[in-house]
Amino acid sequence: MQENEMSRYYNFKLIALPMALMLTGSFMLCDLGLQISSLTKFFVIFFIAIIGFQSVPGAFFLAAKVKNISAKRRLQSTRTTLSRNGVTDIKARKILIADRNKAVRYELAAFFENSHYEVQTTASAAYAIAKIVQGNEPIVILGEVFEETIAPVDVVALMRKCNKNLRIILVSDDSSLETLKQVREDEIFYHALKPHYQEDNEELRSVVEYAFETLQPTVS
Secondary structure, eight states: OOHHHHHHHHHHHHHHHHHHHHHHHHHHHHHHHSOOOHHHHHHHHHHHHHHHHHHHHHHHHHHHHHHHHHHHHHHHHHHHHHHHTTTTGGGGOEEEEEOSOHHHHHHHHHHHHHTTOEEEEESOHHHHHHHHHHTOOSEEEEOSOOSSSOOHHHHHHHHHHHOTTOEEEEEOSOOOHHHHHHHHHTTOSEEEOOOOSHHHHHHHHHHHHHHHHHHHHHHO
């Protein structure tokens, strides 16, 4: 059952509570002026109890929703407090994603933006190198293929000449010995396989966070 349907279902259940209260009140008023037999009283009370019990699931659902709303408000309040105290300065940290694959760029960009990073994307190796020359992007997530016919190894070499402190994270499914050797020689910060699952994205985020930590002395 979807959330909206479930909400309507339990709202109808909750309506049973005021119905039971109204029936109880009406029965008490009638009992004051009428001589009602014990058997009739039993059936009326039994009927009211059935209606009342129908409202129990709805009451629990309402209480859970109120608790959930309260928890969300506390979380939002905590985030606001942290932001005012300067704890969320991570938003000022920038990532450049360079890859010709549009789907990969968009997926990684959305993931890191949701993690409160400032992200730029490009399919062009030339544009990525230009951004490095400007000194705006300390962290680069580099793919295998670009708009230009140029190997990632050559892109890394050019970026290294522009900024020796650059943290380059190579995202490639090529794990050959030659590639691994090149990764070591070019001092690539990390070689990650292309993300296919949520766990892969989490691994990449951990690498990026560590890369920023290693940059702190340089940045300051």
